[in-house]
Amino acid sequence: MIKLYGLRMSNYYSLTKAVLIEKGLEFEEIKAPPSQKDDYLERSPMGKMPSIDVDGVYISESLAIINYLEQIQPEPALLPADPIKSAKAVELALHIKLDVELAARRLLPAALFGATASDELIETTRSEVLRGMKAVSQLMVCGPYAAGDSFTLADMYTFYSMGAASSISKKMFDLELLEDYPQISDLLAMLAERPSIAQVTAEAAKK
Template sequence: MTIKLHGVPASNFYNIAKVALQLKGLAFEEIPLHPNEKTPAFLAMSPLGKIPCIQTDQGAMSESLAIALYAERLQPEPALFPADAFAAGRALQIHQLLNLYGFQHTAKLIKPCFFGAPAEADFIDATLAEAGKVITATAQVCAFAPYIAGEQMTIADLTALFELDLLHRCAQLAKRGSPLDTFTGWAGWRETMLKNPIIADAVAARDQMWEHLLSQAASA
């Protein structure tokens, strides 16, 4: 079986898929690909030109959640999608809250914070405030016991780690308070997540890529 993972470690979505594959012990080859590299060949694999995307012996597939579920079916253990009906629903609820409602605000901050695109101070403040509302809502359904949805690490933990880290970094770069500063349990949970060497390595690689992007933007 051959799996090729396309994308870049700066991307939260890429890291969700990458870590899911690694936690399952599945071998794969990383293929560096810029998020805007929408060539006909890549669009044939990822219809909207989004990363991450995988190539497999059966065909290509995009979307981090789809890739994580693919990995789950190939290698059920350790499970990222709980067998218990309520636990599985809760994990996906947290994933959806952060992915659908939270990231839409974080995405607006990436260009001004990482690449120096012009943005009014009021826009930054309003965007962080909207992101904060999503964090407050999400906090109502988080367990941190010790993982975000309960006793088991799930897809919700991977989504939360990489998406919330990005939001937190954007707030730092904008020299604003982070919406996560009042997210009770987040800091201790993050420390727990980073005790996993696979996750720690992915975070380190991402941070290195972030610093590279910031350096490039500063010298442009």
């Protein structure tokens, strides 16, 4: 059985868990906070969560894990069969992940743990996040799902990465990130009701 390592408080752990549930795969959750210890790095070379263990083989990085899960359990598909539509869904997921969430994440220690951040870092991050949002909104179809008429991994990244970026933006820039993007807000509300995502949220609240 697949072992999923990490903590329920992590958005990328939650995303990966939601994908496992979507695909109806059996898995075991193993609590493993991020660490730089050798045994952890063997599973996840940057010491981050999540990672999975498949019969002694470790895979880190949510997108690599999802790619593996998509191949061992093609249905329900998280990517459209059409190659162009599939590439566009991955493109969108990557822009959300790298240009919005990862940009905002630089201020996570300040937003969540009271670390100090220079005015320069705050301003640079704000402008990068806004640039990322512009790129994402250009690609986001909301028809009704992020990349078109079917649920894809871009919806998973929309839910889990956009939520994190919104919280950081509110705290650090006093900015409602989604204020100018009502369609993305509506999509987030719809995704929150999706059974796999709702289950992950409920279980994370239990701790």
